[in-house]
Amino acid sequence: MNGDEPRDPNLDAAYRATAREEPPRALDERILAAAHRAVDAHPVPAGRSFAQRWRVPVAVAATVVLSATVTLMVYESEQAPTMLEELSPGKVREDHVVPGAARRGDLDKESGGREAKPSELQERRSVVPPSAAPPPATPADERGLRQMPAQKPERAQSNEAKRAPAPFPAEPARPATPPVAEPPRAKDGLSPLRKKSESAGAASPPASETESASSMARERALGDRPTGRTERDAATGVGQPALRSPEDWIAEIRRLKKAGQTEEANRLLAEFRDRFPDHPLPDDLP
Amino acid sequence: MQEGISDEELMLRYRDGDAGAFDALYRRHKGPVFRYLRRQTGDAAVAEELFQDVWIRLINARRDYAVKARFTTWLYTIAHNRVLDHLRTRGRAHLTSIDDAPETLVAFPAADPPPERTLERKELAGRLLSAIDSLPGPQREAFLLQQEAGLTIEEIAQATGVERETAKSRLRYAVAKLREALKDLT
Numbered sequence: 001m002n003g004d005e006p007r008d009p010n011l012d013a014a015y016r017a018t019a020r021e022e023p024p025r026a027l028d029e030r031i032l033a034a035a036h037r038a039v040d041a042h043p044v045p046a047g048r049s050f051a052q053r054w055r056v057p058v059a060v061a062a063t064v065v066l067s068a069t070v071t072l073m074v075y076e077s078e079q080a081p082t083m084l085e086e087l088s089p090g091k092v093r094e095d096h097v098v099p100g101a102a103r104r105g106d107l108d109k110e111s112g113g114r115e116a117k118p119s120e121l122q123e124r125r126s127v128v129p130p131s132a133a134p135p136p137a138t139p140a141d142e143r144g145l146r147q148m149p150a151q152k153p154e155r156a157q158s159n160e161a162k163r164a165p166a167p168f169p170a171e172p173a174r175p176a177t178p179p180v181a182e183p184p185r186a187k188d189g190l191s192p193l194r195k196k197s198e199s200a201g202a203a204s205p206p207a208s209e210t211e212s213a214s215s216m217a218r219e220r221a222l223g224d225r226p227t228g229r230t231e232r233d234a235a236t237g238v239g240q241p242a243l244r245s246p247e248d249w250i251a252e253i254r255r256l257k258k259a260g261q262t263e264e265a266n267r268l269l270a271e272f273r274d275r276f277p278d279h280p281l282p283d284d285l286p
Numbered sequence: 287m288q289e290g291i292s293d294e295e296l297m298l299r300y301r302d303g304d305a306g307a308f309d310a311l312y313r314r315h316k317g318p319v320f321r322y323l324r325r326q327t328g329d330a331a332v333a334e335e336l337f338q339d340v341w342i343r344l345i346n347a348r349r350d351y352a353v354k355a356r357f358t359t360w361l362y363t364i365a366h367n368r369v370l371d372h373l374r375t376r377g378r379a380h381l382t383s384i385d386d387a388p389e390t391l392v393a394f395p396a397a398d399p400p401p402e403r404t405l406e407r408k409e410l411a412g413r414l415l416s417a418i419d420s421l422p423g424p425q426r427e428a429f430l431l432q433q434e435a436g437l438t439i440e441e442i443a444q445a446t447g448v449e450r451e452t453a454k455s456r457l458r459y460a461v462a463k464l465r466e467a468l469k470d471l472t
Contacts, residue, residue: 005439006458007432008465015433018411023320023337028312031341035308038345039300274354275447278343278364 056283064258246272246279253285293357301348312341315358318434319365325418325430326369336372340365355444362435362445366427373423410468417467425460428453 249272256265269285291299291307293314299307319340324333343364354360418426424446431437431445443453 004454005432006454006461008461011461011464011468012433014410014414014468017407018414019321019434020317021321021324022317023334027334027338028316031338032309032312034342035300035312035345036305038348039303039305039308273350274444275363276367277350277360278347278367280346 060284246276249276250282250285257285294353297348297351297357298353301351308345311357315361319361322362322365322430322434323369325415326423326427327372328419332372332376336365336368340368343368356441358435359437359441359445362431362437366445366447369427413468414464417464421460421463424448425456425463428456429460429464432457 249268253265253268253272256262256268269281272279273281289310291310293311296307296311300311316337320333320337323336323340324330327333327336340361344361347364351360418429421429427446428442431442435441435445437445439454439457440450442457443450446453
């Protein structure tokens with residue numbers, strides 16, 4: 001104990017003399033029986049099937065692979081026209097300056113009012129740095145270059161078409177009920193009150209409401225001012241940032257993992273374990 | 287048999303399948319945990335419900351148990367979280383009335399003091415419980431964690447998820463207010 005700990009020996013003695021309540025004996029027996037049953041029954045939840053055990057990890061892995069594939073496809077499809085455009089730099093530049101005036105004739109007129117000769121095209125190509133240049137153009141490629149202005153809208157359309165529909169799953173396929181909502185209950189059918197409390201949990205107010213109320217109340221509480229009963233109850237800390245719900249923590253950890261921030265996710269996970277030591281972790285979080 | 291063994295060791299034994307270790311742990315902590323919940327919720331029935339839930343959670347969490355801090359801090363972190371869950375959903379149901387306090391003492395008499403002493407103690411108990419009950423929630427919690435769980439300021443901060451200075455400040459206010467409430471009796 002530290003020397004700066006606020007303490008009053010008289011108060012300690014008075015409290016010790018006062019506080020003597022114990023839980024009812026029936027409750028003792030129920031809890032002890034539950035503890036013994038838990039040890040007798042094997043700790044590993046044997047009832048879980050292979051599918052149940054692997055459902056979440058497989059869903060997460062599939063989502064990651066799918067997202068990565070789609071992202072790669074979009075990236076590549078955006079890169080391809082850029083590379084081709086780099087082979088005709090004049091066109092690309094004009095494309096950016098005058099959107100919509102993408103016809104080769106117009107561009108050439110603006111750049112000098114004359115048709116570019118094949119030798120000039122060759123010169124322009126030779127200006128492209130080797131690192132950015134694709135392999136030497138074949139005659140077929142050259143034809144393709146010349147046809148580019150006509151092809152580009154089509155390609156752009158196909159790019160749009162690739163982006164617009166639903167290859168991006170908006171949300172990973174998640175089970176209908178997240179496995180982290182409540183810890184596994186003892187199969188002893190203990191108190192009916194608990195069930196009530198759990199069902200009431202679904203109707204709990206949004207965190208933002210309780211947060212603002214509780215932070216105000218906390219300020220009052222710490223300010224050593226008299227408070228009303230309701231305020232005091234709110235001041236117990238409901239909704240403090242440090243006390244966000246376990247589900248919020250898990251969602252945040254999942255988000256970080258998904259974003260590839262493994263280190264941060266692990267740090268948060270360790271913190272979560274300290275804050276909620278009794279909260280079971282979902283299968284996808286080791 | 288298990289008396290000289292630390293809480294942490296008992297919990298490790300329970301984790302590894304020794305049900306008797308749990309019995310010893312339970313006997314040590316049941317009273318303080320129950321009173322903490324009783325005073326925090328202000329309702330005996332709710333306290334019983336939460337009490338049961340805290341222990342069931344502990345039982346379910348045993349496989350993941352590792353000694354990272356004192357067992358008591360771990361236990362009261364669970365209890366604190368359960369109280370918060372309860373308050374989120376229902377709020378503090380009602381108060382421990384002053385009239386409840388003497389009954390509590392009658393139900394658990396210490397010895398056989400003379401009648402005038404009994405009356406005095408009843409009054410003290412009533413005043414103290416009433417004063418505790420009228421503390422703001424966080425201050426009441428800090429006081430109870432110190433008294434019932436024997437937690438230090440650091441451990442109170444850890445169990446309630448606040449900074450050390452916040453926990454200390456709460457405790458200081460609580461002690462000052464309770465001292466003030468009892469100054470003409472002590």
